[in-house]
Amino acid sequence: MTSPANGADTAVLIVAGGRGSRFGGDVPKQYRLLGGRPVLARTIEAFAAALPEAAIVVAIHPDDMARYQAALAAVPEAISARALPPAFGGATRQASVRNGLDALAHQSRKIVLIHDAARPFASVELIRTARLAALDHGAAVPCQAVTDTIKTVDAAGVIVGTPDRASLRAVQTPQAFAYDLILSAHRAAEGQELTDDGAVAERAGHRVHVFDGDPANMKITTAADLAAAEQRVAAALQDVRVGQGYDVHAFEPGDSVWLGGIAIPHTKKLLGHSDADVLMHAITDAIFGALADGDIGSHFPPSDPQWKGAASEIFLAYAAKRVRERGGMIAHIDGTVICERPKVGPYRDAIRAKLAEIMGLPIERVAIKATTSERLGFTGREEGIAALATATIRLPFGA
Numbered sequence: 190m191t192s193p194a195n196g197a198d199t200a201v202l203i204v205a206g207g208r209g210s211r212f213g214g215d216v217p218k219q220y221r222l223l224g225g226r227p228v229l230a231r232t233i234e235a236f237a238a239a240l241p242e243a244a245i246v247v248a249i250h251p252d253d254m255a256r257y258q259a260a261l262a263a264v265p266e267a268i269s270a271r272a273l274p275p276a277f278g279g280a281t282r283q284a285s286v287r288n289g290l291d292a293l294a295h296q297s298r299k300i301v302l303i304h305d306a307a308r309p310f311a312s313v314e315l316i317r318t319a320r321l322a323a324l325d326h327g328a329a330v331p332c333q334a335v336t337d338t339i340k341t342v343d344a345a346g347v348i349v350g351t352p353d354r355a356s357l358r359a360v361q362t363p364q365a366f367a368y369d370l371i372l373s374a375h376r377a378a379e380g381q382e383l384t385d386d387g388a389v390a391e392r393a394g395h396r397v398h399v400f401d402g403d404p405a406n407m408k409i410t411t412a413a414d415l416a417a418a419e420q421r422v423a424a425a426l427q428d429v430r431v432g433q434g435y436d437v438h439a440f441e442p443g444d445s446v447w448l449g450g451i452a453i454p455h456t457k458k459l460l461g462h463s464d465a466d467v468l469m470h471a472i473t474d475a476i477f478g479a480l481a482d483g484d485i486g487s488h489f490p491p492s493d494p495q496w497k498g499a500a501s502e503i504f505l506a507y508a509a510k511r512v513r514e515r516g517g518m519i520a521h522i523d524g525t526v527i528c529e530r531p532k533v534g535p536y537r538d539a540i541r542a543k544l545a546e547i548m549g550l551p552i553e554r555v556a557i558k559a560t561t562s563e564r565l566g567f568t569g570r571e572e573g574i575a576a577l578a579t580a581t582i583r584l585p586f587g588a
């Protein structure tokens with residue numbers, strides 16, 4: 190049975206259309222990785238956890254479709270399956286919200302919560318309080334008292350006023366509204382430039398109430414904010430585990446070997462049921478080891494014909510997903526390839542980049558090394574390649 194308290198009467202509009210120009214770099218802040226996962230993925234999850242029956246729509250920039258899909262892939266399927274198709278943002282935040290509200294028109298939800306994608310730490314309590322405030326008042330925004338003295342200044346940089354701090358508030362999101370009220374307010378405000386939805390409601394003549402915001406509900410705007418957010422995520426992931434992986438594949442006649450998702454030209458290939466990517470198999474097993482979650486053979490049995498010739502990145506992506514589903518992150522991967530030939534060094538950074546992409550990690554968290562066995566043993570005789578790996582993962586306790 191559906192329940193209004195679970196958000197059956199509520200829609201969530203996450204505004205992710207910004208280009209993040211204050212942040213620097215070419216990836217907008219809402220798509221930057223935080224604890225190994227896009228900021229937006231964490232924001233979506235926060236709302237899905239607080240209001241499991243709410244409709245969720247994200248307003249994105251049309252250029253960010255691939256980034257949006259990557260963020261959605263980083264949340265559990267039970268949640269991503271609930272997201273409506275994205276609404277495309279407009280030239281301004283206000284236009285993005287308007288498009289998002291229009292996209293919700295057929296959802297028949299009484300309440301809408303409008304939230305900035307770059308605030309991933311909205312708590313369950315804050316989100317539920319926002320919904321209740323909208324039910325009570327029709328329009329409500331979370332606020333905090335300001336502790337700094339605020340000045341107004343003129344164009345010459347001269348102070349022209351000192352407003353009484355007691356009457357000032359800093360505004361956060363989620364801002365909460367009766368859906369019909371805020372939709373008509375946005376229609377009335379078309380062409381004006383207002384910086385938040387509370388102002389849109391005010392301009393339309395509505396009384397906008399305030400409720401207590403949360404100091405932890407920070408907005409990630411600068412690189413320093415992201416660093417602070419990383420510390421906070423890591424502080425919640427104190428169950429640190431290391432897993433190891435080991436794999437061997439034999440050579441057979443061929444023209445290239447797959448190592449870490451890169452085809453390296455050689456006079457032989459590796460024999461195996463899948464693409465025989467010995468390095469990727471060792472890394473995948475290291476992750477399963479850290480999770481104490483079986484091994485590559487138990488998740489992808491070689492007896493199952495569907496894995497014949499499979500690209501091993503399916504296995505690695507799955508292992509990385511298992512970590513995310515436990516609320517954790519991969520902190521570091523270290524792999525070693527043991528062979529006389531081919532020479533791995535020239536491909537090292539391409540392998541690191543490919544592996545990082547598959548696991549959704551920054552490349553700095555992936556190390557790849559290569560060594561020979563001084564012509565000793567099966568690797569020394571060039572009968573095959575061996576690979577070793579460790580995976581360090583961080584989980585919340587009790588996951």
Ligand code: MG
Pocket residue numbers: 436437438461465466467470
């Ligand atoms: Mg193998």
